[in-house]
Amino acid sequence: MKKQTSAIVDDANEKKLIDGLLENDDLAYETLVRQYSTRMYAVARRFFNNDDDAQECLQKAFIQVFKNILSFKKDSSLMTWLHRITVNEALMMIRQKKRQKTMSLESFAQHYNVYGERTDFTNDEGGELGRFIENNIETLFEKNETKISLNEIIYQLPEKYCNVLLLRDIQEISTRETAELLAITETSVKTQLHRARLLLKAILEQHDKESLENNWKVN
Amino acid sequence: MIKRLMTKYVPGMLTCEEVDSFLYDFHEGQLSNIEKVKFKLHLSMCAECRAYVRGYKNTIRISQAGFKKAEPIENIPEELLEVILKSRTKN
Numbered sequence: 001m002k003k004q005t006s007a008i009v010d011d012a013n014e015k016k017l018i019d020g021l022l023e024n025d026d027l028a029y030e031t032l033v034r035q036y037s038t039r040m041y042a043v044a045r046r047f048f049n050n051d052d053d054a055q056e057c058l059q060k061a062f063i064q065v066f067k068n069i070l071s072f073k074k075d076s077s078l079m080t081w082l083h084r085i086t087v088n089e090a091l092m093m094i095r096q097k098k099r100q101k102t103m104s105l106e107s108f109a110q111h112y113n114v115y116g117e118r119t120d121f122t123n124d125e126g127g128e129l130g131r132f133i134e135n136n137i138e139t140l141f142e143k144n145e146t147k148i149s150l151n152e153i154i155y156q157l158p159e160k161y162c163n164v165l166l167l168r169d170i171q172e173i174s175t176r177e178t179a180e181l182l183a184i185t186e187t188s189v190k191t192q193l194h195r196a197r198l199l200l201k202a203i204l205e206q207h208d209k210e211s212l213e214n215n216w217k218v219n
Numbered sequence: 220m221i222k223r224l225m226t227k228y229v230p231g232m233l234t235c236e237e238v239d240s241f242l243y244d245f246h247e248g249q250l251s252n253i254e255k256v257k258f259k260l261h262l263s264m265c266a267e268c269r270a271y272v273r274g275y276k277n278t279i280r281i282s283q284a285g286f287k288k289a290e291p292i293e294n295i296p297e298e299l300l301e302v303i304l305k306s307r308t309k310n
Contacts, residue, residue: 029304029307033300033303033304034300037303038293038294038295039300041295046286047286049285049286051282055295055296055299058295058299058303059299059302059303060276060307061304062303062307063306066306066307150281150282150285150286151285151286154282163239165282169279169282170282170283170286171284192299193243194242194243196276197271197275197279198275200278200282201274201275201277201278204278
C-alpha cells in the first residue's frame with residue numbers, strides 16, 4: 001500500500017502541482033488524489049455521515065476535478081477550489097436523494113395575533129407550514145420505525161433550506177462563501193437559514209421531541 | 220394580559236413578532252446592545268418566547284451534534300484511490 005498523506009503542499013509545490021495538472025502529467029494527478037483526498041473526504045463525510053455516500057461523493061468530485069482542471073483559476077488556492085467542487089457534488093447527491101416533491105414555502109411565515117403575540121402554527125389550520133408538516137410527517141419519520149435519521153429529515157427539507165442549513169450550520173461555511181456557492185445574496189442566505197431552522201424546529205417539535213433526542217440514530 | 224399592557228405602554232417593549240425578527244441576529248451575536256436589552260426584557264416576561272428561543276437554539280445544537288458525531292476515517296481506502304485515478308483515464 002502506498003503511503004497516504006493529508007499534508008497539503010506549500011505554495012511553491014502547489015504551483016508546480018498545478019502546472020503538472022495543466023500539462024496532463026500522470027504523477028501530478030496521482031499526487032493530487034493522494035494528497036487532497038483525505039480533506040475532500042472529510043468535507044463529504046460531514047454531509048452524509050456514512051462512508052458509502054461520502055466515498056461516492058469523493059469519486060464524483062474528482063471526476064469533476066479531472067473534467068474541469070483547465071478552468072481552475074489560479075487566483076484561489078487549489079484546496080478552496082477542490083472544497084467547492086466537493087460541496088457542489090454533495091449538494092447534487094442530496095438533491096437526487098430527495099424522495100418527494102417538496103413544496104414551496106415562499107409564503108411561510110410565523111403566525112401572530114393582532115397584538116403581535118405568538119400563536120402556534122399548528123392552530124392555524126390554513127397555515128402552509130402546518131400543512132407541509134402534516135403531509136410529510138410520516139415520510140419524515142418512517143425510517144427504521146422509531147429510530148430517526150436526522151440526515152434524512154434535513155435532506156427532505158425544501159432544497160433551498162436544506163442547502164443553506166447544511167452549508168451554514170453543519171459545514172460552518174461563512175455567510176459570504178455560502179452566498180457564493182449557492183449564487184444567492186448574503187441577505188437571502190440569512191433569511192433562508194432562519195426559515196430552515198424554524199422549519200426544522202417545527203418538524204422536530206411536531207414529533208415527540210423528547211423521544212427523538214433519546215432515539216435519534218446518529219451514524 | 221400584563222405582557223399585552225407592557226407592550227402597549229412601555230417604550231421599547233418588543234412584541235413576540237418583533238422578537239422573532241431579532242432572533243437570527245441574536246443567535247449570530249449581531250444585535251446592538253440596546254436591541255439585546257430589549258430582546259432579553261421581552262424574554263424575561265414571556266414564557267412562550269423563552270420556550271421558542273430555547274427550541275431554536277436546541278434545533279441548531281441537535282442538528283450539529285447529529286452530523287458531527289462520526290469521525291472521518293484517517294486514510295481513504297487504496298481501492299477507492301485506484302478507482303478515482305482510473306476514472307481520469309476514462310475521461
